[in-house]
Amino acid sequence: MLQIRPISDLRNKFTEIESVVKEGEPVYLTKNGYGAMVVMSLEKFAELTDELEFKLDEADKSADLDKKRVTHDEMFDQLRRHINGK
Structure with a gap:
């Protein structure tokens, strides 16, 4: 409840x-x-955040392997196009 x-x-x-x-x-x-x-509870908080932390660690490792960088404007433009199906 x-x-x-x-x-x-x-x-x-x-x-x-x-x-x-x-x-x-x-x-x-x-x-x-x-x-x-x-x-x-700490257990519930960890349950909610563990997967997010894992995904962020994966993103960091991926970024270390790929030296290509984009600005935040470019990233958000790509995300908007993806969300809007363009």
């Missing part, structure tokens, strides 16, 4: 929040009725 709590619960009800995130569920914290942050 989606857990949305006021940010004050982080201080006042830490053990409750801790038990939720230990179960693998994130807790969304609000400040003045607006989203402020998300609290999650």
Whole structure:
């Protein structure tokens, strides 16, 4: 179940929040009725970021092997063309 709590619960009800995130569920914290942050377990965070870090490492290795470089404008132009099917 989606857990949305006021940010004050982080201080006042830490053990409750801790038990939720230990179960693998994130807790969304609000400040003045607006989203402020998300609290999650280290395991869940690692699960979300490990593949991204792996892909970035692959990109670094590929870049080391290929000396061709493009500007960020050229890269985004290529991405836009690819996304738009041109």
